[in-house]
Each structure stands twice: as structure tokens, then as C-alpha cells.
Amino acid sequence: MSELYLGIDLGASATKAVLLDSRRQIVARTVVATGLDFTRVGQEVLEAVLRQAGADMEHIRCAVATGYGRKNVHFPCLSKTEISCHGRGAYHYFPEAITVVDIGGQDTKIIRLGPDGRLLDFQMNRKCAAGTGAFLEEMARRLDLSLSELEQLAGQSQQDVKLGSYCTVFTFTEILALSRRGIAVPDLVKAIFNAIVQRVTELGVLSGKIVATGGVVAYNPTVANLLANRIGVDPLIPPEPQLIGALGAALFAFEEAEHA
């Protein structure tokens, strides 16, 4: 068994883990719902990827945790922010000057990287869930639809409807009003996706090569399409966009071990 490098991304909604071998190939990956206990979920994904790879803890040469729960893992682990990790993961697939748009469970980020992969600057949503996965989840819950149903319905939309509210609670009030006026559910659902895209484009100027990552893009390709319409270029989507943060963390683990 070769040496392994672990990246764990403990996000507000989902926890992701990636295990790399010494050729930086992914040998195991997992995604689970985070729940309330970061320490437990960290342990759970660790065991899951080790099982998949048929490996033990001793095989892990270096581990890096990222995401909201990055300080809560109870095994030896370095920590790095999700900004750097998403940037690093996206650069792995697109090694050039890129702007990464990551739409996560609780925050949305725009990360600008130079041609050498260096972090040039970043923007994050303000302390508000508008434009994040949490907004989408809340809308799905209120509409009593699953996230995959939302995706399906958006595809059936016949017209563009604009939502004016910023606040998640008021957005739903607005949706109720529109529904009373007879606007069809698919149009409302597309409007919800469009609201997310709107929030993202407000964060910063999107130019050059855009890479879209994160759980929302992974499960809702509509968001990437709407983003493309808005900014006039198709965003590049890496394989397994939800795992990019964990992959970046694993790559940092690899580099850390190399430099040690």
C-alpha cells in the first residue's frame, strides 16, 4: 500500500473526503450529510475512505481539513481555509489563470487565481444565506420539493420571473404572492435559481475563465446554465464539483508532505 494523502471538507451542509495516492490519483471519496457533530462526521468520512481504499490510518502520510468544521477533527490534521482549498482543487483540473465560483451550503465565494495558481483575491457572501445552498434548501423545504425535483421543474419553465427580495424569508413571501397570481411552479423554481446567480454576480466581477464548483452546481446544473446566460461564457465544470474543496485539501496534504 502506497502512502496516502487525505483531504476533508467539513461544510455546513455536507462533509466530503478525498484520499489521494502518491501519484495524486483519487483512490477514495465520500460525501455525507454533516449534521451537528463535526468531530463524529470527520471520523465517519475518515473511516469510509480508509475502508474504500482498504487502508489504515498509518497509511495516511498527511491530512488537511477545510470547511467550517476544520478545527473540530480529532486526528492529526493541518487546517486550511476553504478559499485556498477550492482554489487549489479547481487549479488541479484547470491549471491556468481562473476565477472559481463556489456555491456551497452556507457560503458562496469567488476566488481569483493567477496563472501559477496563486490566490490573488477572493470575495465571500456577506453574513447572510442569500445566494447559497442554504437558501435553496429552505426554498425546497417551503415548497415541499426535493432538491432534485427543483432541478427537474426548472427545466420545464416557460418564462422568466424576477424575484426582488434579498432576504430568504421575504423571498418566500414573494413566491407565495406570485403563486397566488397564477405563476406556474416551474417558473418560480427557475426564479429561485436565478436569484442565486444574481447574488453570485453581485459579489464581484466575473471575467476570464470561470470554473464553477460546489454542491449546488453538482446537483443543480441549471445554476451553471443560468450563470452562463448571465455572464456570457460557459463556466468550466470540473469532475465531481462538490469534492473540489476536499481534493484541494488532499493536494495541500500532498504538497505539505513533499516539503516536510
Add this chain to the structure above:
Amino acid sequence: MSIEPQPAFKKLESSLRLKQLMASHFYELDEAARRGSHKIAWCSSVGPAELLRSLGFLVYFPENHAALLGATRKATDYIPAANAIGYSPEICSYLTSDIGACIMGETPLSRAYPGITRVPPPDVLVYNTNQCRAVKDWFQWYSRKFRVPCLGVQSFRQMDEVTTLHVAAISTQLQQLIPPLQEISGTRFDIDRLRETIELSRQCSELWGQVLETAAHRPSPLTFFDGTIHMGPAVIARGTQSAVDYYIFLLAELRQRIEAGVAAVNHENCRIYWEGMPIWGKLRELAALFLRLKTCVVASTYCNSWIFSDLDPRDPFESMARAYTELFITRADACKERYIKQMVEFYRIDGILFHEAKTCPDNSNSLYGMPQRLYQQLGIPTVVIHGDLNDLRLFSEEQAVTRLEAFIEQVQG
């Protein structure tokens, strides 16, 4: 791979002296209020404190009290009481927490200083709108409550250059304060006493400037977080000998630190400029975060705002007028940018942090694109954190920490 323990804070020896100075300031005011031995003037932070002292007033600073409410994390308990009487949660949380505390009859002074049960009631309130309009509204509320006069100076804002016309107008307003203040204090105005007070204020200011400048040394012997505490005397006791003595002492300690190679932040490898207000209720957490990141916040607009280089006893009114008007906060963006550039150069700054305080737009310079402009002009990263001076409900610690850690990762390449 190991998880590093949290590095320890290095407390300055001078802290003990600082505590004594602050205590005697509040006990003196309390005693004067109880005995009626001195008239008490409430003054805004860059109001005409020198003039008030020269007229025999003891001076109390509501902003200092409000900062205490923030630092003791009590502000959020009091803000709703001010909201309930019509002061919006969107306006200055110094104002709302301070008025709220008054409505609820509480003060952190009574916990810190046994025997003190209330803030010393004013005989007069004197503001200067150089920082913002909120101070005037704030003082006028107290004026109605205590039925005492509220006087003030209406300042200019958004100036690129401070001209002789600006200075003359403020100087006239300062002189117009003399007759009513004389009447309230019962003391005749004495220009020599004013000159003496200004001289003490000038010395205090100069020493405070030298204290802050020690941070230009690499590694720095002090942090912005130390500064926010040790600026106390420059705020509440400028114009007195005790403030001067205090800064002589503190400066000696910092110089000793430099000589002995003592760094405020061990293995300092990143130097940051803090633009904007402190987040009073989170000083400790933020100081700990930067210690862990081996980053020293070496300088700030906030601490620098109590350096009044223009004070000159030979020209009391003009020099006070200039000193109160040349403040960073009253200036146009172009002028603020020039100032920050100088600071970046002098302190060898690697990155600039902007605190966007929700309830203090006048001290939030990230609102009109300044971080982006400075990033372009200086080529050093800038970051904005959203929070507030006193209302902790407006600060998301998790988000701020991620943002700051990512910022330091960016700075360190």
C-alpha cells in the same frame, strides 16, 4: 503533524499603571459628582477637552463609556432599550448601547470600580461633529434627560485639504463656547491655563504617536489590540500630566522590548493594517486568532486618530481648530488613501484589513470601493470583514475567521 497549542498573550507591564490611571479618573469624577466640588463636562472624543479642562471642568467621555459597554459585551443587552424609544438599530451602536444602559440604570463602571454606582451626571455636554452627526443626537438626548445645556462645534466633512478658512471657522466656534462655558463652570477663562493644557495635550499626543511608531520595528513590540487598550489615557486624560507620565512609562517599556528583541507576536511573519473601528466585544478572540496566524496587526487608523500633531500652545484656538479638523475621519477619500499609503510604507504592511462596521458608516471606509483602489495602487491584498463596534449581533465570528485566515493565506502566498 501536530496541532499547535494557542500561543500566550504578552501583557505589557504598564497595564497595571494603566488600570490605576483609569481608576483614578473615574473615582475623581464620581467624587466630584457626589460632593459637587467640580463641574462635570461630557465631551465627544475629539471635542474641545483642552478648553473644558482649562475652565476647571472634569471631563467625562461617553464614547469611552460606550466602548466599555462593547468590551464587556453588555452592549447588546442595552441596545434594544434605545431602539424601543425610537433610536434605530441601524444607527451608531455606541449611541444606542449607551442610551440603553442609561435607560436601564446600569453601567460597567460599577463592576470595575467598587463604590461607583452611576456615571457622573453632566453640568454641560460639548460635542464636535467632526466625527459624525450621531454624537450630537446622542448628547442632545442626555441634555434633555439631565436638563443641562448641550453646546457644540459644527465641523466640516469630506475635506481634501484643510484650508485657513476651515480653521478660522472652527476657531471662531471654539471661542464662542467660552462665555456659556464660563458661566456654567463659574471660572473665568484664562488663556495661560489653556496654553498649559494644550501643551500637556501636545506632549501626550506626541508620546502616544511615538508609542505607536515603535510598531514600525520588525518584529513589532505591540499590536493594534494592545493599542486599543493603552490608548485610554490619550482619550480620557489628554491635557493632564498623568497621561503624559503614563506614555513616558509605556514608551520606555516598548523600547526595552525592542532592545531585548521581544515581539508582541512570536515568529511575526505578516504585518497588517487595521482600518476602521475595533470590534470591542471580540478583541480577545481576534488577538488570539492573529497570534495563532503569526500575524501582527501593527497599525491602525483608529489608534492613530488620537495623535494631534497640530496642537500648539502659542496659537491655542487656531491649533485646536486645526487639530480637530485635520482628523482622518473628516477627510475626503483621496486624502484618506494618501494617508493609508504612507502608513503602509512606514509600517511595512503586507495587507490591509477593513472593518465595515454596520452602524458606523463614517468609520467604514470600504463602502465606496477604497479596498479595491488600494489593492490596485499598492499591490497588497485587502480584505473586508463585516461586523460592528458594539452590536455583536452584526458580527458572524465563523465567517470573519474564515475570511481572515484565507486573507493571511493569500498574503503569505
